[in-house]
Amino acid sequence: MELNQSALNTEKIETEKNAKDIWKECLSIIKENVPYITYNTWFLPIKPHELENNTLKIFVPNNFFIEWIEEHYNTLINKTVNQVLGPEGKLVYIVYEENDPFEELKQPTSEKKPESAAVVEEKKSEFESFLNPRYTFENFIKGEGNQLARAAALAVADNPGQTSFNPLFIYGGVGLGKTHLMHAIGNKILEKDSNKKVIYLSSDAFTVEFVEAIQSDRVNEFSAFYKSMDTLIIDDIQFLVGKEKTLDLFFQIFNTLHQSGKQIVLSSDKPPKELKGLNERLISRFSWGLTADIQPPDFETRVAILKNKSESFGLELSNDIYEYIAHNITSNIRELEGCLIKLLATSSLNSKEIDFNLVKKIVKEVSTNKQVSISIDYITKVVCDYFKVDENKVREKNRKKEIVLARQIAMYLSKVLTKSSLKTIGLHFGGRDHSTVIHAYNTMELLIEKDGNVKEIIESLKNKIEMSAA
């Protein structure tokens, strides 16, 4: 008797397992054939129950589901079941309410049945968040330019919907990390609670789906789907400007989510007030929470980002190279990353060492600031740093030996490395006249010829300065 019972149990587990696999196969076919929202709304909530001969029994949340699916997707469902189970294949719907497959999840942990882990696992993997796991807080480098946005993003990720940063509105220029931060928020929320409904999408994707929903008369479904989110993350909201219908619906979704304490995260290339064409009620709502900007990273942050990205690519470069790239690519982190990828690709494709010439060539190709010119101020800074003298002193009438030397070298290099006239150079050094500049130039030429040490110093300063120009 006992043996028979255990055989029965094993058989039951087998049919459940089969049912799961079969339904998974069906879902992958259905997913290919229906719009994303339809799939999420009507098919994902279905749970497989068991497989009996060629009959697959599935749980649906209520009768309305059965009616709706049969009315709209009867042919697809039948075709799919026949494809997976053969021509004899059949589908039987069972309504949840009578036989809740998540029953065990509602019980205290100690009473959970062993299958519950599998159910949780399944639930977790079902919902598509469109989050890129590559973008996390751990690999987002903190810098002065992103300090506030990063701190707010972390607070939101730790406590979605429960801080005053709702909505969190992040704005800033191209390639400065807005998208990265938004994904990091979503990833962290899910890391803490995988059952949360978090969705990331661009405003373009939102518009396209909305238009599709209008065309297929599914606007209510579309709206209900987004209103059911725990965290809604929409990137590049500026592209909604001028799309009145989409904005109206977005406004409703925003209100519902906000009123029910759900988190909203938005990004744009400008602050809400500058989104011309957006109506006042939306602008004011966007400003309800926190508006945080991201500024271009400073030199040190650029170097840190380069090092971090290199590490993730398994690439190790010298500090000089990192600094050279960071000097020349200043306003866009995507370009910094692009430069490393290109270096890696070129060196591995051509089996070439990553040397300074290759770096220079690639920086030139990648950088949008192709014409980085060397300024007299920059030359002065490099020379003064080298001699450890105050920059202001070389501009004053100071006749101390080391100041005079630094001034003359800076004037000489300004003449050699820039197209500035003698008069302009003189003006940069406390309004000295052109004959002083000529004198400095001639003196240095003589010294370079006579003294190997001076020649070496000048060469190294020249290299350093040239490194700042691609």
Ligand SMILES: Nc1ncnc2c1ncn2[C@@H]1O[C@H](COP(=O)(O)OP(=O)(O)OP(=O)(O)O)[C@@H](O)[C@H]1O
């Ligand atoms: N602080 C940072 N630390 C590490 N990587 C960063 C940082 N900021 C940006 N990045 C990287 O730079 C690239 C571009 O960033 P992202 O796509 O987030 O920019 P964006 O501001 O959304 O740009 P766009 O306005 O063009 O959409 C990404 O690969 C991202 O990982």
